[in-house]
Amino acid sequence: xxxxxxxxxxxxGRILATEILGAVEPGRHYxxxxxxxxxxxxxxKYGVDDLLPANVELVHGPGCPxxxxxxxxxxxxxxxxxxxxxxxxxxxxxxxxxxxEGSLLEAKADGADIRMVYSPLDALRIAKQNPEREVIFFxxxxxTTAPSTALTLxxxxxxxxxxxxxxxxxxxxxxxxxxxxxxxDLRLDGFIGPGxxxxxxxxxxxxxxxxxxGKPLVVAGFEPLDxxxxxxxxxxxxAEGRCEVENQYKRVVPYDGNRRALEVxxxxxxxxxxxxxxxxxxxxxxxxxxxDAYAExxxxxxxxxxxxxxxxxxxxQCGEVLKGVIKPWECKVFGTACTPERPIGTCMxxxxxxxxxxxxxxxxxxxxxxx
Amino acid sequence: xxxxxxHCITCSDEGVAMEVERVDVRRGLALCLAPDGSKSTVEIALxxxxxxxxxxxxxxxxxxxxxxx
Numbered sequence: 455x456x457x458x459x460x461x462x463x464x465x466x467g468r469i470l471a472t473e474i475l476g477a478v479e480p481g482r483h484y485x486x487x488x489x490x491x492x493x494x495x496x497x498x499k500y501g502v503d504d505l506l507p508a509n510v511e512l513v514h515g516p517g518c519p520x521x522x523x524x525x526x527x528x529x530x531x532x533x534x535x536x537x538x539x540x541x542x543x544x545x546x547x548x549x550x551x552x553x554x555e556g557s558l559l560e561a562k563a564d565g566a567d568i569r570m571v572y573s574p575l576d577a578l579r580i581a582k583q584n585p586e587r588e589v590i591f592f593x594x595x596x597x598t599t600a601p602s603t604a605l606t607l608x609x610x611x612x613x614x615x616x617x618x619x620x621x622x623x624x625x626x627x628x629x630x631x632x633x634x635x636x637x638x639d640l641r642l643d644g645f646i647g648p649g650x651x652x653x654x655x656x657x658x659x660x661x662x663x664x665x666x667x668g669k670p671l672v673v674a675g676f677e678p679l680d681x682x683x684x685x686x687x688x689x690x691x692x693a694e695g696r697c698e699v700e701n702q703y704k705r706v707v708p709y710d711g712n713r714r715a716l717e718v719x720x721x722x723x724x725x726x727x728x729x730x731x732x733x734x735x736x737x738x739x740x741x742x743x744x745x746d747a748y749a750e751x752x753x754x755x756x757x758x759x760x761x762x763x764x765x766x767x768x769x770x771q772c773g774e775v776l777k778g779v780i781k782p783w784e785c786k787v788f789g790t791a792c793t794p795e796r797p798i799g800t801c802m803x804x805x806x807x808x809x810x811x812x813x814x815x816x817x818x819x820x821x822x823x824x825x
Numbered sequence: 826x827x828x829x830x831x832h833c834i835t836c837s838d839e840g841v842a843m844e845v846e847r848v849d850v851r852r853g854l855a856l857c858l859a860p861d862g863s864k865s866t867v868e869i870a871l872x873x874x875x876x877x878x879x880x881x882x883x884x885x886x887x888x889x890x891x892x893x894x
Contacts (some may be wrong), residue, residue: 543887573886575868598840602887607867622855650840651884653889705893706840706882712890714871 461677462500470682471505474805477689484510485641486688487778489631490648491518492676493799494808498815500678510685513642513778514811516630519595520547520804521776522731523763527623528553531592533760534753535566543577544592546570547804552797574606574620581610581618581752590753591620597654600742601626601715604722607744607751619753622743625722626743627651627739628659630731639779644676644688646681647673648753649703654719656711657701675703722748732766732800733773772799775808782809833867840884842869845875857883 478484488494494514497503503512516522521544528551535542542558549559562568567587571577574591581589593603603620627648634640635756647660652673663671670691674684683700684702691697701707729741744752753759766772770792771785782788782801786791792798794810801807844859846864855875857867868887869875881888 574888577867598884598889601871601889602868602885605870605887650882650884650889653840706890708890712871715889718870 455474461675463679466679467505467682470679470686472809474505474509474510474682474686474689477686477693478507479693480509482509484643484689484692485513486510486644486648487513487515487634487642488681489515489627490651490810491521491804491807492644492649493674493681494518496676496678496681496810498811501815502678502681505682506685510689513640514775514782514808515645515778516634516731516734516776518801518804518807519599519625520551520736521772521800521807522625522630522758523548523551523594523623523800524730524732525552525766526555526730526760526762528557529555529764530754530759530761531621532556532558534590534757535561535568535819537588537757539587540567540757541580541587541589542566542568543571543580543589544568545572545594548592548594550797550803551800552803574603575609578606578610578615578618581615584805585617588617588619588756589597590757592623593620594623594625596625596627596651597715597719598649598650600719600723601654601712604718607722607748608718610751617754619751620744621753621759622723625729625731626725626740626742626757627655628662629737630734630792631660631663633734633737633740634664634777635669637646640777642669642778643692644669645671646688647671647699648682649673649675649680649707652707652711654701654712654715657699657707657709658711660699661671664699664723668697670697670700672700672702675706678689710804721745724813730763731776733747733776767798770799772801772809775799775801782812785809840882840889843883843888845869845879845881845882847877848875850874855881855888857881857888859883881894 577591657673672684672687723742724745725739726741728736769787774780797803801809847856853870855869872888880892
């Protein structure tokens with residue numbers, strides 16, 4: 455399959471692994487963060503880390519939008535879903551994220567009309583098919599999903615669909631990266647930059663990382679050879695004393711992003727002053743809400759939302775995992791009280807969450823053996 | 826990018842490479858073919874103009890970029 459097979463070639467993978475081995479300085483420990491949950495998933499699915507020298511460590515970043523949603527936000531969604539006459543729609547993984555008193559899936563089992571959709575456009579279609587019901591779409595995701603929500607809202611407004619609204623929990627990628635870089639307990643040598651977020655925002659917004667924090671960043675694709683090549687490129691920068699943003703994923707990512715996507719987002723959304731991230735706390739200007747021009751489509755203005763902040767469960771260490779301070783298996787409840795079937799923390803919910811990736815691809819058993 | 830396998834549909838960084846089969850210019854939509862053989866209607870406002878045979882990266886029902894050869 456074009457764009458896939460050639461990036462999974464085992465022989466090329468071995469060549470890249472040999473080059474990486476030759477590029478590392480003996481005695482130096484390298485710590486690179488893959489920002490995106492998609493990379494985390496690929497790394498464990500294809501065993502990319504097994505091809506790396508022992509002194510190259512990959513740290514899993516905060517780039518899974520399910521994993522960063524705080525419990526209070528889930529509670530808000532459940533409160534909306536339980537209102538009479540409401541059809542509440544969301545992406546599949548979001549249904550399993552635990553709130554303080556259960557998940558959306560459990561609320562559905564209790565009788566709330568909660569439906570999984572694959573796209574916001576599906577939610578809009580449900581609204582058109584059920585004009586007597588209020589249909590709310592729970593929008594989550596980084597800049598890759600936000601244009602999809604924005605286009606849907608534009609379409610809903612243009613077509614005059616009065617019973618459709620959106621609970622917007624979209625987030626942006628740059629503010630949490632800045633927060634991580636300002637964190638004193640995190641020491642990194644470089645970043646594997648997010649691939650598809652960069653399709654929208656481009657690679658340019660990450661230039662502050664080499665410029666102000668002195669760390670190289672390489673935007674990378676999601677196939678195993680993409681990730682290996684990105685690591686090779688970061689190591690080359692470090693060896694040559696360079697520090698810049700490079701784009702390994704040129705076949706998909708334009709350096710300046712998608713102008714039309716950015717324009718539609720600017721029209722439909724505006725930045726919230728603060729937004730709470732699970733494990734990272736409140737981060738300024740990191741979340742999106744609907745602009746005044748789209749106020750009538752804003753579920754948080756149309757309905758009463760509790761908006762109560764709920765502390766994460768004490769046993770859960772998703773925060774430290776999201777910051778890359780601990781590995782998933784170092785969490786006290788990993789694989790025991792917290793499993794994909796009964797998750798306590800969000801990192802165990804999404805298939806791209808670091809804990810679920812570790813658990814599903816056998817890391818749990820292996821790491822235990824090592825310990 | 827995913828080939829429609831066990832990927833997380835919610836993640837901002839997952840996309841599916843699809844081939845455009847038919848374009849409805851008036852509605853800004855295209856019928857696209859995924860690698861697993863399934864077909865879906867895709868919003869093309871962000872990548873227009875596209876033509877049958879073009880390949881696009883689709884996320885959450887929206888084509889985000891045209892894939893270069």
